[in-house]
Amino acid sequence: MSGPSVTGPEEAELVAWLKARSERTIETACARIFLAGDIAWKLKRHVDLGYADFSTAERRRWALDRELEFNRPQAPDIYRRVRTITRGASGELCWDGAGEAVDYALEMRRFDEAAVLAVNPGAIDGEMAEALGRMIAGFHARAPLRPKGGWSALAFTVGSNAELLSDLSDQLERHRVERLIAATAIELARQRPLLEARRDAGFSRRCHGDLHLANILVEDGRPVLFDCIEFNDVLSDLDVQYDLAFLLMDLDFRDRSDAAVRVLSAYLDEAARCFPVELWEGLAALPLMLSVRAGVRAHVAAHAGDLALSRAYVETAITHLSPAPPVLAAVGGFSGTGKSSFSRAVAPGLGASPGAVVLRTDEVRKRLAGAGHVDRLSREIYTPQFYAKVYETIFATARALLLAGRAVVLDATFTEPALRDGAEALAAECGVPFRGAWLEAPLETLEARVAARVGDASDATLDVLHDQIARHGGKPVAWPKVDATTPTDVAAKAWLMDATA
Template identity: 55%
Template sequence: MTHADDPKPVAAAELARDADQVIDTSCAQVFLKGGAALKVKKPVDFGFLDFSTLEKRRWALERELKFNLATAPDIYRAVRRLTRAADGGIELDGDGALVDYALEMRRFDPHAVLSEQPQALTGELAETLGRTIARSHIAAEVNPEGGGVRALGYTIRTNAEHLRALKDQLGEALVETVVTGTDAAFARLSPLLEARRAAGFARHSHGDLHLGNILLEGGRPIPFDCIEFNDLLSEIDTLYDLAFLLMDLCFRDRAEAANRVLNAYLDEAARGMPQGLLEGLEALPLMLSARASVRAHVAAYQGETGQARAYLAAAAAHLQPAPAKLLALGGVSGTGKTTLARKVAPALGAAPGAVILRSDEVRKRLAGLGPTDPAPADAYGREQMQAAYAVMLGEAERALRAGRAVILDATYMDVANREAAQALATRLDVAFDGIWLTAPAAVLEARVAARQGDASDATVEVLRGQLARGPGALSWRQVDTTHTDKAAQEILGGD
């Protein structure tokens, strides 16, 4: 609702007359002029969001500034007072009567957000985004009262209310399938959600982390426009925060980018988040479904019925995840283990695909190094190598128990390590495929020599030593990787 005695609509009209462009949303208007943008809250009260008074709008804008400075300091500038000028117009921070408040930001190209160019999020950029989000979660304030059953339950309940109110538009059968399936999953996973809250995974998060709120500028992704108006929507489980982005990418048929984001996030988060990171993945299908359900009723209210039904179908599909399985990729350096793991991972298991556990990244974590920092020679001693394999296998078990498909990416030169991987799958009763990758020596040497900015420290000399040593007796099926796409098809075809 809008209050008749509130001066803000007058200020908006005056700002609009002076602006180059006005962007209008349900709860705010953004006035663009030159290189600046002024965001003014509308005097509305939607229950979950209340901007009905000057003080409430000022409070919301100050929080918006504070929260967004953490990830987008070059965009957000200051909260400004809109005051009445001597000529009767509107000025910033003048001596005249207070009319309203505005958030000043730097103007940016609206077409530079990732929702306008989702195809841009590939490879290294997706990797960077996953690690950027993980670092923001590591640095975020822990809130023991947030997250858990209370926060996600709030969203699930409101989703159910909205979806059932829209059943004639969305289809009653599908609505009930999603609502009842969500309730069952939520009841089953509530102890896990509470355990994660107690462990420290409930943190102040972005809360609205979809592609429309990530700017691509200067070759780097910049999350912006986080939720400031309702702590139930921002003091949440960090995995639920990430789930919005993953769901959005999957919905846009960008599963390969979603998988790269997820795996970069997991490796980076393992460097600073509490124990239980991988166990929490059991709740990811529910979280993806809840995010899709939110989008479904928002789209329905906007009259986009086809889009709304597609989101609701996605919500139902996320509640029926594919089963866990274990794929191990072995081979000497240069056989393309990591390249192939990234190619096949999106097609394995529950969305957005398999968790990739790479021995090179695990080794860097154990050494306290960044993912591409060169490791000293002693990090590759026999004891250190076996420690990396042991950690990798332990992480694989936790992810498999959480229902995720897992890909192990390591040289696996020793028979004992190959047998341990297969034994894990047998013990957990999940499908297993062990693959030994091969390629001509000249191809291998060229690949290793060309590497840059990678977690692997292998050199051509290391490769030659591996070839001279050999893997011993092989029971895993062998795949030639000279042609990467063909090798990927062969791996998936034999899965």
């Protein structure tokens, strides 16, 4: 989105001075970025946009100092320092001289623009999505509390969207814009008690504020967040779920619901280690948050001149406010049958966008033991009591998610008939459909998969597999059978067709 043109001679001089030292300039609504070798200088525009005031040198310095402070924890190698542009005795501009301070610029390390995820969202594989979800959960857990955020911040953006989209309704479809505005207001009022309760429980924090794919890059195989909002607290002091919702909406809009639901499931498992149990019931507000984020993109796209894209975002925002009803799925089978891969493959096709939350007993077990999600646990911890506690926890979590309107996939062995009965009873209790899947494969296939497994939450060994088969092999299971030697995407598609018929 292009910003306003140069408005004064001093700003024009600064831009010309920096352009003479740069290879290329990137224009945004709030700033210009000058690229030179391995350096990028960011100069704030001399404007007051209403939501961002950079009209004085003091305001620009304040914003740049905050930008450095807010971004360095996540990207310390990128955000370097705030530089002063001074005027020498002969009138020339220079960096950090002894003369009068004319303006300020943020010095950053230049990075590969092709590494930004918005450039190639198809490159986000399962491991990257997993890493993103867990990294963002850790970022939110460390973020300072902001008791004035939460509902009030979301309400501000809802009002801003309504005003900006109303101004554009002649260029868009007026009746669709009006429908979106009315439906959003109703849902915001309905979710207010939940959002205020989440604020009081500690879910309102100083967040990124602009957490979509264009503000995430990959370096050395890991995701890096950058360019968080620093200039207006009402846009960054948010419910952490609303912060995450921008990324989820962006992925879902780009037909990457598979990545979005992997991010969401990983985020929730990691966040459950440090946030209170109200984490799960907060998913009731996710459709609203996704819709509001789509509404933001709708007016941004319209102001950039892309009306077709803007209309698509309006329709997406409307759709999010009418989410599909929840369903409980359970995927069982012996170790090595590929339950987790199958669960993740079917999750995007179940329930409200971006799909069902996957709850893995392997991950819950690590969380209850206070271990990292891929740490190995001692065999001594695997007592019958601990085994029962793990299933008790995933059932309780699934209940909270289902009551919040979120579909769930339970990923567990489910070798005990009582546990399979318990999953079906939970669906009946919550008034949602139940869909089971029992994965099967030849013993040699299971052995090969278990022996080759690395970097996964499962602690299953060949001894564990053989014990499962000795105790439960050959016993009847009523759930629909899935051939686990079939390619996962093929098997998942076929099961979904039957499950959602």
